[in-house]
Amino acid sequence: MLMLGLHYRWESLGVVLLHVALVAVGVAGLGIAGLGIDFLRSAVDPSSPPPRWPLGIAPPADWPPWRVVILIAIGVVALALLNAGLRYAAAVSSAHFSQRVLVRLRSDVYDKLQRLSFRFFDASESSSLINRAAGDVQAVRTFVDGVLVRVLIVGLTLLIYLIYMLRVHVLLTLACLAASPLLWIGSVWFSRVVQPAYRQAAELVDRAISTLVENVQGAHVVKGFSREPEEIAKFQIANDRIRRQRESIFWQVSVFQPIMGGLTQVNMLVLIGYGGYLVIQGQIPLGAGMFVMANLLHEFANQVGNITNIANTIQTSLIGAQRVFEVIDTPEEITSPENAVALPRAKGELRFENVAFGYVMDRPVLEDVSFVIQPGECIGIAGETGSGKSTLLALISRFYDPTHGAIYLDGHKLTQLDLGDLRRNIGIVFQESFLFSNTVAANIAFGHPDATPSQIEQAARLAAAEPFICELPDQYDTLIGEHGSNLSGGQRQRLAIARAWLLDPPILVLDDATAAVDPETEHEIQQAVDSARERRTTILVSNRVSTLRRADRILVLQRGRIVESGSHDELMRTRGYYHRLAELQFGDLLESSAQ
Structure with missing residues (x-):
């Protein structure tokens, strides 16, 4: 003072x-x-x-x-x-x-x-x-x-x-x-x-x-x-x-x-x-x-x-x-290093090597996690509640740093990269899409405030958000209530996808984006995701098989460890957690197809 x-x-x-x-x-x-x-x-x-x-x-x-x-x-x-x-x-x-x-x-x-x-x-x-x-x-x-x-x-x-x-x-x-x-x-x-x-x-x-x-x-x-x-x-x-x-x-x-x-x-x-x-x-x-x-x-x-x-x-x-x-005076735990590596546009290759993490030191959430995502690949992540799915995504954006092991993007440790560059290369759609008390256009352009109206409208079309936006009183200039309270859950999610897509990130991360929406809205969001994932690395966290089966490869987490890995068809043949998940959601259909 x-x-x-x-x-x-x-x-x-x-x-x-x-x-x-x-x-x-x-x-x-x-x-x-x-x-x-x-x-x-x-x-x-x-x-x-x-x-x-x-x-x-x-x-x-x-x-x-x-x-x-x-x-x-x-x-x-x-x-x-x-x-x-x-x-x-x-x-x-x-x-x-x-x-x-x-x-x-x-x-x-x-x-x-x-x-x-x-x-x-x-x-x-x-x-x-x-x-x-x-x-x-x-x-x-x-x-x-x-x-x-x-x-x-x-x-x-x-x-x-x-x-x-x-x-x-x-x-x-x-x-x-x-x-x-x-x-x-x-x-x-x-x-x-x-x-x-x-x-x-x-x-x-x-x-x-x-x-x-x-x-x-x-x-x-x-x-x-x-x-x-x-x-x-x-x-x-x-x-x-x-x-x-x-x-x-x-x-x-x-x-x-x-x-x-x-x-x-x-x-x-x-x-x-x-x-x-x-x-x-x-x-x-x-x-x-x-x-x-x-x-x-x-x-x-x-x-x-x-x-x-x-x-x-x-x-x-x-x-x-x-x-x-x-x-x-609180120390800044997550910062850019001195002489940080600049990464204006990433290719999208992600590599986890023996990663472990816990919010509390003696209670690990992730243990010995290793896998590679190739540029342009779509990866699905499934697992029980508390298995570490959202935590894994938080580590990719360096919201936290691993307590053991390392994560690489295009061959560079995340801790070596400029923090701003890293996060600008990643478009995130959270499970609960937070919207600000501002216009529809301002929310879509939150990460890209210099975006032109045509760019904002293009992002909304790709996210299947334009139809409901055009029905709003002032369309893109409509003021959204606190946290988007005057919009439905599916509408908020589509605006969040548009917000992430507008950045044109090489890596797109969606954390259970369809968890709380009806089947019709889920279908619309999945179509939006399919449009957004073209030519980019995509990570889908979900327990909905209808979403996961669209991925090139699916990882199953259990108690912080990867216990299954493969395509939809491969995991259905292993008859593990993913197969049980499919049975719970499509039991009758699976039996019919089996007969």
Whole structure:
């Protein structure tokens, strides 16, 4: 966070200088007002000490009192106007500075999230990441603006006050500020005491947001099972926990602040007693001395109150900052190597050599997987749920790196290739096709934003998506709802195929793209896939024999190992897992054909 403050050092310096100028003008205004009091006292009672004019510059002796009073009044008004101008400039510069910090930090978090591996997202709740990029980023901005800059302002403000007070009377100043060390010690102690409470509050907010996000995303499930009352009660419990935690913090702050305020009043008692004695003895002036010091002690107390608030802000912002920088400082697990091999257009040969992988170190998902896919070949991958099919695809795109063995593309280890080049050579259609809240055209062109309308339409035709797109209200300019909620599952899948095809990738990967669609839609998607797989390496993950039989070769995974390999006809003759799968789906037809 200190580095973030240093990055904007000139902006922060400008904010500090404006606030210091504001304080200096305020003190000068008090000094002139005090001078006016001393002059009026002298004019009414000639036996009282004459005013001490600043820098020894006094008005001509032959001026009548009313002229001097007008001159002092003009000075007070001029300084008041200057004070107002500086206050406006300080407010604007502070707002500009804090917003620049906020935008920069939010961009840094978003940028880092784009570069972190799937393993990081597997271990993190989406609601927590959203809260860190939104609420916790505000806390870091508060630290830079409300702590680092504010500490400088408060410190320089107290220094200006101290210099003026010491000029009035050294011993009186030291006596009035005798209780100040207790205020500093108390602030540091309180800051450490409340830190655990602020951390717990942040964690409770994360849980509440997680509950909210789950219920928004799973609204159809909640309503389908008529669980609204229970979910409302669950969220209310989370809300009440936050309220009780906040009330606990508020109670601690409410006890601490009056104690600090009471200590500051000791300073005023000393001023009235000792300062009053010095005024009577004629050692300090009533206006420029006693009056100004009373005001400065009041401001001094306010600044000490600011220190208390800063101590409170430190804990709020430090907890948020820790959570934000946990993201920013997370090592990037999947990156391009130095001197990476460029691969503008791959041929499409993939080779797995003794590949093993596990999301948890002692629980392998893939073990000793070896096979080769020739350029232009279509490979089907089948297997039970949890056998490692989707994991194998994730390794091809380097969403993860193998824990053992290596994967090669056109003879190059994937870890030697530029990551961007690798992924641009692979078009992926996930099992759950995620669509963005944008137009149909923008979703198809997501991976190729410079695509022309004709290219987008061509991709939609090849993906068999054009017929339903033409029936939409604004066709390609139709806005898609969140996650494509206003489209059917088959329509979303066809848009995803068009999105992958538009890249014209040499490798096409489809992860169970027909798992959740009806037979008619499945047939349309299969036709789209047949069009898209021409002249490219294609990998089909599915447990539908109607999809797998179109492949040149089929691999069967079982408990992370390849247990069968061959064409549809070859695997049907081996009577293994693939044959059983076909029997389950086409049992009657198989019996009829056998007879």
